[in-house]
Amino acid sequence: MSTSVTFKYTVDGEDFTRAGEASSNVKGKLKQMGVSPDVVRKVAIAMYEGEINMVVHAKGGDITVEVTPEEIIMTLKDVGPGIPDVEKAMQAGYSTANENIRSLGFGAGMGLPNMKKYSDELTIDTKLGVGTTVVMKVKIN
Amino acid sequence: MENFTNSVRLDKDLCKGCIHCIKRCPTQAIRVRNGKAHIIPEFCIDCGECIRVCPHHAKKTHYDPLDILDKYEYKVALPAPSFYAQFNNLEDINIVLRALKHMGFDDVFEVSAAAELVSQLSREYIEKHKDKAPFISSACPSVVRLIRVRFPNLIEHILPINAPVEIAAEEAAKKAVKDTGLPREKIGIIFLSPCPAKVSAAKHPIVNEKSEIDAVVAIKHVYKEILPYMVEAQNESDDLLQAGKIGISWGASGGEAGGLLTDSYLAADGIENVIKVLEELEDQKISNLDFIELNACSGGCVGGVLQVENPYVAKSKLKHLRKYMPVAKNHIEETNGVNKAYWDKDLEYQPVFNLGRDFADGLAKMEQVEQLCEKLPGLDCGSCGAPTCKALAEDIVRGIANEKDCIYLLREYIHKLSSDLKKI
The missing domain is CATH 1.10.15.40 (Electron transport complex subunit B, putative Fe-S cluster)
Structure with a gap:
C-alpha cells in the first residue's frame, strides 16, 4: 500500500483576515515533505484563489488536501449559492463580486482562471442554491 | 559542505533552560535539552531575537574583541550608518569619524558611502530587469539566510548586489594598500557591526568566496570606548564626510528603498513582519511593486542587538543628522567600474527543514x-x-x-x- 497524507481545513467565511491560512499551512507542509518548489508554488496559488472564492462567494466551507506519491488533490467544498454559468466564470476578468469586495482589492475575475492555470486538472461540480465542490489536482512530477 | 555557521552563541553557565528563546525563535532553531538551550545552526538565521528575549543574558553574539586592532599595523574603521544614531546631541558626523581616528584607527571608510553606490547599482539593475520585479533587498543577511532555507521560489527575486559593507571593505582595502604601501595582511579592515547577522556575513560569507573584512567589532563596545575622544574631536575642523542623505538613511528601515527614488516599494521591518511579507510574495499576493525592503530588526539596522540606543530614538536622530547633508556624495559613471558590485555565486536553496x-x-x-x-x-x-x-x-x-x-x-x-x- 502506498502512503498518502490528508490535511483538513475549515474556511471561515466571515473572516477575510484568515483567508489564505489553509493554503499557507499546506505550503509549509509540502516544503517539509520535499515537494519541488515549482509544485509548491502551483498548489499555494491555486488553493489560495479557491480559499478566497469560498470567502467571497460562499461564506466558507471545507478543504481537504490529499498528498499521494503522484499528485496533490485539493477538494474545496462549500454550501454556497452555486455558480450559475461555469463557462462564463472561467473567463478571465468575469466577476460577480460586489463593490464592497472589489474595494478590498479582490473580485478581479481571475479566481477560477488562475485555479485552472495553476492546477493540472480542475473539475467543478456546482448546483444552484446547494453549493459547489471544486477538485484541483497538481501532479508531483 | 554548505555554510551554516552562525554567530549567535549560548553561554551555558547563564542558561537556566527556560523556554523564552525557543518560543520566540522565528525559525524554531532552538531546543532545550538536558536543561540547556541548543541552537541548531542550519536553522538559525542570526536574527538575534533570542538575544533580545533571554532574561538571563545567556545568548551572545560572537564577534572580535576591540584589542584585535593591535594585530594590524594599519587599521581602517568601517562604521555602519546606524552607528551615528547612537549618540546624544550629535550635530556633525565628522565628530564621530575624527574620534574613531583618535581611538586607534588610522583611517575611516564610511559604509554609507558604499551604500550610495549600491543605491545606484540597484536603480540600474531594477530598470534593466523589470520583468523579474519585485526585487527583494539583499542588504539584511538574516533575510537572505531566511529566504535560502524557507522561500526557494523567491531566490530569483533577490537583488544579487553585494551589501554596502562588502563594497566598502573592498574599496577601503584598495585605498589602504595604495596609501601606505603595506602588504595587505598588515592592514586591518574592521567593521563596526550592529548585529550578529552581519558578523556571520563577514566571517562566513554565503554568496561570496571571501570577504575583505578582516575583523568585526560590536557597535556597543566601540560606543563605550569612543565617548571620551569625542570631546576633543569636537574642536577640530577636518572634514572626513564621504556620504550624503541617501547613504546615511540606510541605517533605518525605509532608507534603502528611499534611495531608489521610486514610490513603487514597501519596507517591512521586524522578523515576524518580514516573514508575513515573504509568504505573501511567494503566493503572488503582492504585485505591482518594484522593490521590497526587508529588515529583520524592528526599525531596521538601528534595531540591531549590538546597538545601544532605542531603535526609534535612533531613527529620529538619524533624521536630524541628515537634515543639512547633500543628497548624495557618491556617483559612478560606469557601474561596471565598481569592484565587487555583484555576488560571486548564486544563492542556492537549502531545504534544511525537510523531514x-x-x-x-x-x-x-x-x-x-x-x-x-x-x-x-x-x-x-x-x-x-x-x-x-x-x-x-x-x-x-x-x-x-x-x-x-x-x-x-x-x-x-x-x-x-x-x-x-x-x-x-
Missing part, C-alpha cells in the same frame, strides 16, 4: 508527524524543550526526541504503569 531524504521518505515521515500531532496535547507548553507540539513531533520523526519528552504523555505512561503494577 525526509526525498519526497517518498518525506511523505511517509509527514504521515508519522500528523499521527503524533493527534496524540500530543496541542498545548505548545514547551516543557519538552521544543517550541510546539508539532516541532516535537518532527523531532521524534527525525529521531532526536522521543514521546516521553512530552510531560503529558509521560504522565499517562506513569499512570498506566502504576495501575498495571497494582494488578500484580
Whole structure:
C-alpha cells in the first residue's frame, strides 16, 4: 500500500483576515515533505484563489488536501449559492463580486482562471442554491 | 559542505533552560535539552531575537574583541550608518569619524558611502530587469539566510548586489594598500557591526568566496570606548564626510528603498513582519511593486542587538543628522567600474527543514508527524524543550526526541504503569 497524507481545513467565511491560512499551512507542509518548489508554488496559488472564492462567494466551507506519491488533490467544498454559468466564470476578468469586495482589492475575475492555470486538472461540480465542490489536482512530477 | 555557521552563541553557565528563546525563535532553531538551550545552526538565521528575549543574558553574539586592532599595523574603521544614531546631541558626523581616528584607527571608510553606490547599482539593475520585479533587498543577511532555507521560489527575486559593507571593505582595502604601501595582511579592515547577522556575513560569507573584512567589532563596545575622544574631536575642523542623505538613511528601515527614488516599494521591518511579507510574495499576493525592503530588526539596522540606543530614538536622530547633508556624495559613471558590485555565486536553496531524504521518505515521515500531532496535547507548553507540539513531533520523526519528552504523555505512561503494577 502506498502512503498518502490528508490535511483538513475549515474556511471561515466571515473572516477575510484568515483567508489564505489553509493554503499557507499546506505550503509549509509540502516544503517539509520535499515537494519541488515549482509544485509548491502551483498548489499555494491555486488553493489560495479557491480559499478566497469560498470567502467571497460562499461564506466558507471545507478543504481537504490529499498528498499521494503522484499528485496533490485539493477538494474545496462549500454550501454556497452555486455558480450559475461555469463557462462564463472561467473567463478571465468575469466577476460577480460586489463593490464592497472589489474595494478590498479582490473580485478581479481571475479566481477560477488562475485555479485552472495553476492546477493540472480542475473539475467543478456546482448546483444552484446547494453549493459547489471544486477538485484541483497538481501532479508531483 | 554548505555554510551554516552562525554567530549567535549560548553561554551555558547563564542558561537556566527556560523556554523564552525557543518560543520566540522565528525559525524554531532552538531546543532545550538536558536543561540547556541548543541552537541548531542550519536553522538559525542570526536574527538575534533570542538575544533580545533571554532574561538571563545567556545568548551572545560572537564577534572580535576591540584589542584585535593591535594585530594590524594599519587599521581602517568601517562604521555602519546606524552607528551615528547612537549618540546624544550629535550635530556633525565628522565628530564621530575624527574620534574613531583618535581611538586607534588610522583611517575611516564610511559604509554609507558604499551604500550610495549600491543605491545606484540597484536603480540600474531594477530598470534593466523589470520583468523579474519585485526585487527583494539583499542588504539584511538574516533575510537572505531566511529566504535560502524557507522561500526557494523567491531566490530569483533577490537583488544579487553585494551589501554596502562588502563594497566598502573592498574599496577601503584598495585605498589602504595604495596609501601606505603595506602588504595587505598588515592592514586591518574592521567593521563596526550592529548585529550578529552581519558578523556571520563577514566571517562566513554565503554568496561570496571571501570577504575583505578582516575583523568585526560590536557597535556597543566601540560606543563605550569612543565617548571620551569625542570631546576633543569636537574642536577640530577636518572634514572626513564621504556620504550624503541617501547613504546615511540606510541605517533605518525605509532608507534603502528611499534611495531608489521610486514610490513603487514597501519596507517591512521586524522578523515576524518580514516573514508575513515573504509568504505573501511567494503566493503572488503582492504585485505591482518594484522593490521590497526587508529588515529583520524592528526599525531596521538601528534595531540591531549590538546597538545601544532605542531603535526609534535612533531613527529620529538619524533624521536630524541628515537634515543639512547633500543628497548624495557618491556617483559612478560606469557601474561596471565598481569592484565587487555583484555576488560571486548564486544563492542556492537549502531545504534544511525537510523531514525526509526525498519526497517518498518525506511523505511517509509527514504521515508519522500528523499521527503524533493527534496524540500530543496541542498545548505548545514547551516543557519538552521544543517550541510546539508539532516541532516535537518532527523531532521524534527525525529521531532526536522521543514521546516521553512530552510531560503529558509521560504522565499517562506513569499512570498506566502504576495501575498495571497494582494488578500484580
